[in-house]
Amino acid sequence: MTWIRRHLLTGYAILAFCYLLLPVSVVLLFSFNAPAGRFNYVWEGFTFDNWVHWDAVPGIRDAVVKSLEIAIVSTIAATVLGTLIALAIVRHRFRGRGVVNVLVFLPMSTPEIVLGASLLTLFINARVVTGFLTIFIAHVMFIVSYVVVTVKARLIDFDRHLEEAAMDLGANEWVTFRKVTLPLLAPAILSAALLGFALSIDDFVITYFVAGSTTTFPLFVWGAARVAVPPQVNVIASAIFLVSVLFMVGNVLWAVRAARRARESMPAALPVPDQLSRPEAA
Amino acid sequence: MSESMTSPDVRLEEVVKEFGEMRAVDGISLEIPRGSFFALLGPSGCGKTTTLRMIGGFEEATSGRIFLGDRDVVGLPPYKRDVNTVFQSYALFPHMTIADNVAFGLQRKGIARAEVNTRVAEILELVDLAGRESRKPRQLSGGQQQRVALARAIVCNPRVLLLDEPLGALDLKLRKQMQLELKRIQHEIGITFVHVTHDQEEAMTMADTIAVMNGGRIEQLGTPADLYERPQSAFVAGFLGKSNLLAGTITGEGLVRLVDGSELRASTNGTRGPVSIGVRPEKISLSNGGVNRLAGKVKESAYIGVATEVVVTTSVGELTVFHQNVEAGGVAPAPGSQVTLSWAPEATFVVDRGDPGDRGEEHVV
Numbered sequence: 219m220t221w222i223r224r225h226l227l228t229g230y231a232i233l234a235f236c237y238l239l240l241p242v243s244v245v246l247l248f249s250f251n252a253p254a255g256r257f258n259y260v261w262e263g264f265t266f267d268n269w270v271h272w273d274a275v276p277g278i279r280d281a282v283v284k285s286l287e288i289a290i291v292s293t294i295a296a297t298v299l300g301t302l303i304a305l306a307i308v309r310h311r312f313r314g315r316g317v318v319n320v321l322v323f324l325p326m327s328t329p330e331i332v333l334g335a336s337l338l339t340l341f342i343n344a345r346v347v348t349g350f351l352t353i354f355i356a357h358v359m360f361i362v363s364y365v366v367v368t369v370k371a372r373l374i375d376f377d378r379h380l381e382e383a384a385m386d387l388g389a390n391e392w393v394t395f396r397k398v399t400l401p402l403l404a405p406a407i408l409s410a411a412l413l414g415f416a417l418s419i420d421d422f423v424i425t426y427f428v429a430g431s432t433t434t435f436p437l438f439v440w441g442a443a444r445v446a447v448p449p450q451v452n453v454i455a456s457a458i459f460l461v462s463v464l465f466m467v468g469n470v471l472w473a474v475r476a477a478r479r480a481r482e483s484m485p486a487a488l489p490v491p492d493q494l495s496r497p498e499a500a
Numbered sequence: 501m502s503e504s505m506t507s508p509d510v511r512l513e514e515v516v517k518e519f520g521e522m523r524a525v526d527g528i529s530l531e532i533p534r535g536s537f538f539a540l541l542g543p544s545g546c547g548k549t550t551t552l553r554m555i556g557g558f559e560e561a562t563s564g565r566i567f568l569g570d571r572d573v574v575g576l577p578p579y580k581r582d583v584n585t586v587f588q589s590y591a592l593f594p595h596m597t598i599a600d601n602v603a604f605g606l607q608r609k610g611i612a613r614a615e616v617n618t619r620v621a622e623i624l625e626l627v628d629l630a631g632r633e634s635r636k637p638r639q640l641s642g643g644q645q646q647r648v649a650l651a652r653a654i655v656c657n658p659r660v661l662l663l664d665e666p667l668g669a670l671d672l673k674l675r676k677q678m679q680l681e682l683k684r685i686q687h688e689i690g691i692t693f694v695h696v697t698h699d700q701e702e703a704m705t706m707a708d709t710i711a712v713m714n715g716g717r718i719e720q721l722g723t724p725a726d727l728y729e730r731p732q733s734a735f736v737a738g739f740l741g742k743s744n745l746l747a748g749t750i751t752g753e754g755l756v757r758l759v760d761g762s763e764l765r766a767s768t769n770g771t772r773g774p775v776s777i778g779v780r781p782e783k784i785s786l787s788n789g790g791v792n793r794l795a796g797k798v799k800e801s802a803y804i805g806v807a808t809e810v811v812v813t814t815s816v817g818e819l820t821v822f823h824q825n826v827e828a829g830g831v832a833p834a835p836g837s838q839v840t841l842s843w844a845p846e847a848t849f850v851v852d853r854g855d856p857g858d859r860g861e862e863h864v865v
Contacts, residue, residue, distance in 0.1 A: 382558050383591035385578040387656065388608030397604075401595045 242459060249452035256446040268449040272457075275448045281438035282454055288350070288434060289418035292357035297411045299358065300365025301403070307366070308373040322367070325360040333360070334427035341428060348430030356428045357421065361414035368413070372406035412465065419458065507570055509534045509660050509692040510555060515564030517550050524550045526716035527564070532660070532694060532709075537686050539695045539707035543739070547716040548696045549664055555694065556662050557581045568659055579608070584653035585662040588669070590645045592637035598624070598648055599633035605656040623655040626685065643674045650682070654689060663695045667702065679705050700740045704728070712736050728780075734851045737778050744784075744819045745776045747853060756850065760815040764792040765845035776853045782807070782822040783847035786833065790842030794819070798839055801832045808832035812841060 796814035
């Protein structure tokens with residue numbers, strides 16, 4: 219009984235991790251598979267070939283490059299636009315402020331399939347040729363919401379006296395923004411941009427509607443899946459996963475180091491509660 | 501210097517500030533002479549911080565004129581005004597080191613790097629923070645942050661230094677220490693200080709001149725001794741220290757009749773009609789030596805160290821007396837005993853009858 223009580227949480231945690239990580243591990247594992255035929259569903263043997271010749275499949279390189287291009291430009295555009303919208307909503311009282319405040323949430327709450335279909339209708343009616351430009355417009359639209367929400371949350375907590383202090387010390391509006399406002403918003407802007415980038419790389423539904431003849435990586439996988447998914451798709455997916463894990467680990471390490479540095483230079487360090495100690499089970 | 505040395509550093513003319521319907525500052529005029537330590541004192545919501553923020557350029561005056569020296573600064577942004585501010589929250593830039601915080605203003609003036617470094621080092625020495633240059637603000641204690649905020653403002657050598665409740669966030673002991681420290685620094689650098697506070701003791705300790713504000717107006721302006729000895733309104737009498745106020749009517753030059761018919765002497769300065777007559781508790785003696793006398797019965801007495809506080813019931817109301825414990829043992833009369841209170845006419849002041857300002861009660865010394 220005691221044994222169960224002590225290890226129940228651990229067991230539960232292990233199960234949860236398996237649930238989360240098992241599909242990812244399968245993707246990663248099968249990126250090293252050497253399938254006999256066209257199908258990459260059965261383990262045949264280990265090889266690095268897929269990683270070395272990741273672009274051996276016709277079209278995959280173009281699709282990956284296209285996805286990266288779209289993710290980069292739409293993230294940059296949406297981050298700039300979203301930050302400015304957040305500043306306007308939080309800092310200024312203008313006509314239509316309430317409406318804007320609600321409208322920016324819309325792309326987050328509307329089903330993607332509806333957004334994609336209505337965007338396509340819009341583009342066709344406006345006689346816009348679907349392709350890179352329309353994907354870019356669509357991605358900016360949904361990334362902007364996340365940027366506005368993230369940056370707005372940070373801005374609401376922002377101490378306006380900091381900007382007053384900068385102006386008091388001789389900085390005009392632009393210098394104040396560059397030296398004080400922007401550096402303090404940077405963490406929020408950066409995390410919004412990373413999220414936006416991930417959403418763009420990953421998006422299938424909306425992109426499918428507005429892509430025209432342009433093929434992004436998710437669209438390529440969709441197309442390939444109707445015939446057979448080559449192991450190179452697993453390679454790209456694994457690479458994306460590993461890069462994001464790298465980012466996360468880097469972020470955690472950076473935060474830990476910053477916290478340690480802050481603690482070490484404190485005049486009188488506060489006692490750190492020992493989080494590892496647990497009350498003994500009865 | 502082109503302007504005359506006698507022009508005041510700060511001059512306000514009929515300055516008004518309205519927030520929507522609310523009139524936060526209701527026509528303030530004052531002059532702050534060069535090199536003085538000036539305090540704006542009043543309860544919260546009296547308009548003192550708004551007045552300071554208008555001098556700093558963070559709020560636009562609804563009407564009126566504000567001069568820094570000979571220059572009308574209304575409409576100028578903060579970065580075009582020769583003033584610097586110590587904010588209540590300190591407003592230190594959290595992403596910069598202490599040295600970068602202090603250097604911020606000098607860099608904006610385009611001063612050469614070498615000179616910036618020298619002046620930053622000097623000013624950190626002055627506020628006793630040498631050696632903390634590379635720390636971040638959150639790694640310092642409250643008192644240290646306060647001194648960084650001060651250093652960051654005075655290193656720019658402004659015409660006027662504005663201080664918005666700068667000691668409000670510190671504990672009592674540190675506050676007392678910083679009051680003297682601020683006064684020392686002001687003497688050393690000679691810059692005009694304008695200090696906003698709700699703490700009458702702090703204002704009296706530090707300032708040469710105090711403007712007591714209430715309801716967006718200046719109730720009285722003067723030296724600490726002026727305000728304490730000769731308050732001109734019931735509000736000032738109640739806000740600075742403790743006062744006994746008795747209702748009365750002026751019957752002749754220097755003569756006030758109380759509600760029970762007894763007459764007291766006071767300097768009336770030509771006032772007429774119903775007034776309140778006031779006397780500070782420590783000015784009253786428990787012997788019949790003074791000219792103004794009232795008989796009464798001791799209600800209670802409390803030993804408080806330097807004095808014994810005696811509450812006496814008289815036919816015109818209760819009076820509080822601080823009886824100095826000059827001799828060892830304390831010889832205050834026991835409750836129930838009959839006493840005669842007396843004090844000098846010079847210690848008696850006359851104010852308009854009105855609300856004695858219960859907000860002042862919490863600031864009793």
